[in-house]
Amino acid sequence: MVIGGGISGISAALDLADAGTEVVMVERLPSVGGRMLQLSETFPTLDCAQCTLTPRTVETGQHPNIKLLTYSEVVEMHGEPGNFRVKIKRKAPKVNWDDCTGCGACQEKCPKLVTTNFFERSVGTKKAIYTLSPQAIPNKPVIDVENCRYLTEGKCGVCSKICPVGAIRYDQEDYYVEEEVAAIVVATGFDLYPIEAMGEYGYGKVPDVIDGLAMERMCSASGPTAGEVRRPSDGKVPQSIVFIQCVGSRDPEHHKPYCSRVCCMYTAKHARLYKHKVHDGKAFLLYMDIRSTGKGYEEFIQQSTEEEGLIYLRGRVSRIYREGDKIVVWGADTISGEALRIDADMVVLATAIVPNPEQKALAETLGIETDEHGFLKEAHYKTGPIDTVSKGIFIAGCAQGARDIADSVAHGSAAASRAQAFLARLRRSAA
Ligand SMILES: Cc1cc2nc3c(=O)[nH]c(=O)nc-3n(C[C@H](O)[C@H](O)[C@H](O)COP(=O)(O)OP(=O)(O)OC[C@H]3O[C@@H](n4cnc5c(N)ncnc54)[C@H](O)[C@@H]3O)c2cc1C
Numbered sequence: 067m068v069i070g071g072g073i074s075g076i077s078a079a080l081d082l083a084d085a086g087t088e089v090v091m092v093e094r095l096p097s098v099g100g101r102m103l104q105l106s107e108t109f110p111t112l113d114c115a116q117c118t119l120t121p122r123t124v125e126t127g128q129h130p131n132i133k134l135l136t137y138s139e140v141v142e143m144h145g146e147p148g149n150f151r152v153k154i155k156r157k158a159p160k161v162n163w164d165d166c167t168g169c170g171a172c173q174e175k176c177p178k179l180v181t182t183n184f185f186e187r188s189v190g191t192k193k194a195i196y197t198l199s200p201q202a203i204p205n206k207p208v209i210d211v212e213n214c215r216y217l218t219e220g221k222c223g224v225c226s227k228i229c230p231v232g233a234i235r236y237d238q239e240d241y242y243v244e245e246e247v248a249a250i251v252v253a254t255g256f257d258l259y260p261i262e263a264m265g266e267y268g269y270g271k272v273p274d275v276i277d278g279l280a281m282e283r284m285c286s287a288s289g290p291t292a293g294e295v296r297r298p299s300d301g302k303v304p305q306s307i308v309f310i311q312c313v314g315s316r317d318p319e320h321h322k323p324y325c326s327r328v329c330c331m332y333t334a335k336h337a338r339l340y341k342h343k344v345h346d347g348k349a350f351l352l353y354m355d356i357r358s359t360g361k362g363y364e365e366f367i368q369q370s371t372e373e374e375g376l377i378y379l380r381g382r383v384s385r386i387y388r389e390g391d392k393i394v395v396w397g398a399d400t401i402s403g404e405a406l407r408i409d410a411d412m413v414v415l416a417t418a419i420v421p422n423p424e425q426k427a428l429a430e431t432l433g434i435e436t437d438e439h440g441f442l443k444e445a446h447y448k449t450g451p452i453d454t455v456s457k458g459i460f461i462a463g464c465a466q467g468a469r470d471i472a473d474s475v476a477h478g479s480a481a482a483s484r485a486q487a488f489l490a491r492l493r494r495s496a497a
């Protein structure tokens with residue numbers, strides 16, 4: 067079983083399935099792809115994230131050895147290594163997916179627009195019946211029960227009337243299934259530290275101060291602004307943006323002590339994408355220092371500083387507030403020691419990578435450990451980075467700690483290899 071259908075879980079599942087092992091993939095969202103589905107272009111090559119991801123998600127959806135259980139969560143586990151019995155909650159999409167053809171007519175006609183912080187990061191809206199992306203795998207919609215007008219007010223019912231195959235099921239209930247598996251890979255990914263937890267950045271209350279994933283949605287051609295960078299408050303194209311790195315990371319006194327590893331790179335990427343879209347716009351980048359340790363990463367940063375017209379300032383921010391139409395960023399230039407004030411149209415915070423809030427409960431269900439920050443704990447930092455204290459359970463990707471896509475793919479493949487070795491050992495001892 068692979069829990070989590072992001073790029074690390076997909077890599078583990080495809081490697082196992084290609085080797086002839088049957089895989090059950092459990093993903094809590096309606097479709098697979100994880101955070102990479104939210105990204106626009108990816109460093110260091112600026113490839114389109116969807117173009118890189120889609121062949122992998124399609125393969126996952128079509129692989130004869132992969133059983134995909136999306137919109138599902140693990141709730142209980144019993145048994146022992148080699149013979150785990152896992153109880154899974156299958157959430158009701160309120161649509162009969164067997165009948166649904168994925169035509170999209172329901173989404174098109176649904177009158178209810180919902181602002182969502184979760185996927186579109188409040189940059190845009192979705193409908194009350196939705197798929198996460200136009201390339202969703204599976205390409206089947208779910209109804210947002212908290213916002214659907216029929217389910218909350220007894221009005222509307224448009225999707226039911228329009229669906230050509232009668233697939234809408236307002237009365238569909240959640241149900242449970244049980245799967246027996248020999249080994250488990252946990253690849254449940256990450257979340258971002260909430261801006262609301264940070265006083266110096268206005269507790270998330272200053273308009274047009276957004277996080278990195280919101281910037282990704284804005285830059286994404288298939289995102290809510292069709293790839294245009296616009297201020298969420300008034301839709302204006304910002305003429306200046308301040309990008310702030312290490313927000314909540316490397317701050318043991320107030321927030322998280324660790325480095326989130328991807329923010330220096332994605333901040334440079336964001337600033338470059340902004341400059342590609344708004345040529346005369348000013349991009350200020352406030353940093354502590356630049357960490358660019360992956361292959362081709364230093365060159366990417368060099369190019370950003372020398373050729374792309376980005377303004378890098380070594381500085382720390384003490385306060386952000388709104389003054390009229392502008393966002394005032396106050397801080398200190400840590401090279402000159404001078405006070406720093408920038409009046410900007412928009413601010414993008416590279417907030418810390420943190421574990422998903424539900425990860426601790428899942429770890430308890432599976433009998434594995436988490437570290438002091440809530441990331442999944444490896445059996446041995448150096449010699450067992452993929453194993454856990456529980457035999458037969460392996461970990462992959464950002465669930466274990468912050469990392470980029472290339473490392474997440476490698477981690478997923480490593481987990482597949484560890485699981486395969488465990489299965490081979492089981493077979494040998496049974497022979
Ligand atoms: C703003 C930003 C920009 C980035 N840009 C880049 C870039 O340009 N290049 C690059 O290399 N990296 C980039 N990254 C990093 C990249 O997003 C990660 O490396 C990658 O998404 C990690 O994949 P993952 O599978 O480990 O986790 P995720 O992508 O988080 O996937 C985890 C999956 O598990 C699911 N899940 C969680 N909990 C459960 C549960 N209990 N049960 C079932 N399923 C569950 C989630 O829904 C999700 O689908 C960026 C990160 C951020 C924040």
Ligand code: SF4
Pocket residue numbers: 172175176177178194195209210213214215216217221222223224225226
């Ligand atoms: S019934 Fe709900 S999901 Fe269907 S169209 Fe109306 S608001 Fe949208």
Ligand code: SF4
Pocket residue numbers: 161165166167168169170171172173207228229230231232233234
């Ligand atoms: S209209 Fe019916 S068949 Fe088409 S996507 Fe919606 S639920 Fe599926």
